[in-house]
Amino acid sequence: MAAGCSAGSPSDPAPAGSSEAPGAPTSAAAPPASTAPADAARQGAVAAYLGMWEDMAAAAKTSNWQDPRLGQHATATALTNITRGLYADKANGLVTKGQPKNSPKVSSVEPPTDPTKVIVADCGDDSNWQHYRADNGQPANDGPSGRRQINAVVERQGDGAWRVTDFGIHEVGSC
Structure with a gap:
């Protein structure tokens, strides 16, 4: 949505600026x-x-903790926690069915002028x-499910890609 708003803003000042004076588009383009x-x-x-969540959901269908997709959007502590969780699921004979639903919102961008976090x-x-259960398809009944607060740190990597470096999941009902 933010892209749609920012894409609309430059197109509005440009026609007005071009009809007024050659210097106007330059000042309008600066912000x-x-x-x-x-x-x-x-x-x-x-x-x-x-x-990261799409990759994790795909790997969780078979508890494939070595799925190469996992490193495409996660690294550092986030990747370690994902692979450990999937490894534990595999060891315990569990698979995950379905898809998580996410509604992410950006809380902060640091630093504001050239963000890296x-x-x-x-x-x-x-x-x-x-x-x-992988062996019989029965629900594992491993606790409550529902809406949970999730906070994540996403950082720009040396190759320019953005990857989740850490995340924390709170208890059901925390949001």
Whole structure:
């Protein structure tokens, strides 16, 4: 959504500026240029965050803790926690069916002028993403499900890609 708003803003001043004076578009273009890195960071971070959950859901169908997709959107502590969780599920004979539902929002962008770190807040819902016994397909009944607060740190990596570096999941009903 932020991209749609920022894309609409430059197109509105440009026609007005071009009809007024040649110098006007330059001054009108300056503010979007200063917010463009922050907008790009927000978009990249949210895409990485959602990608991490999609990758995890795909790998969780078979508890494949070695799935190469897992490192595409997660690294550091986040990747370690995901692979450890999937390894434990595999060892315990569990698979996960369904998909998580996420509603991420950017809490902060640091530093604002050339962001390298974005904090994402989410009220994720795991009601339709549950553990089942791999041997008989029965529900694992491993606790309550529902909406939970999730906080994630997403950082720009040396290759320019945004990846989740850490995340924390709170108890059901925390959002």
